Amino acid sequence: MNLEEALRQITPPDERAGQEAKARWDSIAKPLGSLGLLEEAVIRVAALTGSARVELDKRCATVFCADNGVVAEGVTQTGSEVTAVVAENFTRGDASVCAMARAARCDVIPVDIGVARDLSGEGLVVHKLGYGTGNIARGPAMTREQALDALSFGISLVGELKQKGYRIVATGEMGIGNTTTSSAVTAALLGLPAEEVTGRGAGLTSEGLAHKIKTVERALVVNHPDPNDGVDVLAKVGGFDLAGLAGVFLGGAVHRVPVLIDGFISAAAALAAARICPAVKKAMLASHLSDEPAAALALGALGLRPLITAGMCLGEGTGAVAALPLLDMALAVYREMSTFWEIEIDAYQPLS
Numbered sequence: 194m195n196l197e198e199a200l201r202q203i204t205p206p207d208e209r210a211g212q213e214a215k216a217r218w219d220s221i222a223k224p225l226g227s228l229g230l231l232e233e234a235v236i237r238v239a240a241l242t243g244s245a246r247v248e249l250d251k252r253c254a255t256v257f258c259a260d261n262g263v264v265a266e267g268v269t270q271t272g273s274e275v276t277a278v279v280a281e282n283f284t285r286g287d288a289s290v291c292a293m294a295r296a297a298r299c300d301v302i303p304v305d306i307g308v309a310r311d312l313s314g315e316g317l318v319v320h321k322l323g324y325g326t327g328n329i330a331r332g333p334a335m336t337r338e339q340a341l342d343a344l345s346f347g348i349s350l351v352g353e354l355k356q357k358g359y360r361i362v363a364t365g366e367m368g369i370g371n372t373t374t375s376s377a378v379t380a381a382l383l384g385l386p387a388e389e390v391t392g393r394g395a396g397l398t399s400e401g402l403a404h405k406i407k408t409v410e411r412a413l414v415v416n417h418p419d420p421n422d423g424v425d426v427l428a429k430v431g432g433f434d435l436a437g438l439a440g441v442f443l444g445g446a447v448h449r450v451p452v453l454i455d456g457f458i459s460a461a462a463a464l465a466a467a468r469i470c471p472a473v474k475k476a477m478l479a480s481h482l483s484d485e486p487a488a489a490l491a492l493g494a495l496g497l498r499p500l501i502t503a504g505m506c507l508g509e510g511t512g513a514v515a516a517l518p519l520l521d522m523a524l525a526v527y528r529e530m531s532t533f534w535e536i537e538i539d540a541y542q543p544l545s
């Protein structure tokens with residue numbers, strides 16, 4: 194299915210199911226709205242899935258791994274070879290996100306969408322669009338066809354996961370250099386100067402940061418991405434990981450599966466997905482506020498507020514997975530708590 198056909202399948206959320214979930218929250222014997230964003234998240238999932246019986250029991254994190262040509266500009270603290278090493282560690286359960294996912298009863302699905310060498314390992318999904326992207330400071334990251342391929346792949350992956358019974362998908366990524374591409378994508382989509390959207394990534398010095406800002410500026414001048422065309426932005430200054438993740442967000446809306454945004458890289462991908470099709474925002478949930486400075490700008494532009502502010506910036510899907518136990522706790526209250534009526538307390542009817 195091509196992108197346009199997939200996007201035509203997106204229909205508005207079921208407001209009736211959302212209202213039913215809101216009515217359930219409002220009936221629970223506790224101060225109105227007092228679980229804040231947790232209540233909102235359950236209502237959003239109810240509206241997206243068309244049922245106030247919200248189930249998030251079977252969950253996974255899809256971790257998109259890819260290399261980025263822009264690493265050649267010296268914008269990272271470590272070399273590209275780290276991407277492949279960490280990607281293979283995902284298959285052995287030996288990465289931060291794997292440990293957190295075990296605690297959160299979440300499966301980890303590593304995806305090689307463009308790591309610079311061939312990988313092996315159990316459970317690895319391979320959809321390799323290249324051995325790393327082009328260097329965005331010198332030319333485009335990829336062709337438009339490759340970006341469209343990544344988007345279609347992300348959309349169909351969510352469809353397959355839904356068929357396997359997954360009820361929520363956490364996004365994650367691993368790719369040395371992908372904070373540089375995310376900054377370029379965010380600058381292009383939001384029309385912001387490079388210095389406002391560029392941070393230290395996985396640990397740059399102040400000197401390194403100044404050079405990274407110049408590199409993002411150059412990528413924008415060299416490539417002229419069209420801010421009205423999310424596919425163009427991903428192809429010219431994005432990465433295979435970002436484009437695949439944007440596909441996962443689109444897939445969430447197509448297949449009506451909620452998708453958790455992780456940190457800055459996931460948020461930049463979500464922003465691109467929303468530029469391609471604004472309706473997909475309804476399938477997104479923001480998990481945490483990454484310490485990368487532009488994460489707040491990206492989430493703000495999406496109109497989303499994160500559940501967690503913990504100064505995290507690890508990537509891999511760690512923030513998205515960290516939100517799952519919070520959602521479990523929200524659902525425990527939502528399902529198990531007595532109502533005002535049941536414990537015979539008179540409560541004023543809420544205004545809305």
Ligand SMILES: O=C(O)c1ccc[n+]([C@@H]2O[C@H](COP(=O)([O-])O)[C@@H](O)[C@H]2O)c1
Pocket residue numbers: 268269270366367368369370371372373393394395396455456457458483484485488505506507508509
């Ligand atoms: O999730 C985030 O907000 C985040 C912020 C900074 C760095 N990271 C991780 O660090 C890597 C990218 O950092 P860099 O400096 O190589 O661009 C990549 O593998 C990400 O998973 C992730």
Ligand SMILES: Cc1cc2nc[nH]c2cc1C
Pocket residue numbers: 271275279366367368395507508509
């Ligand atoms: C070791 C390592 C693990 C990571 N996980 C996500 N980004 C990373 C960057 C490094 C350097």
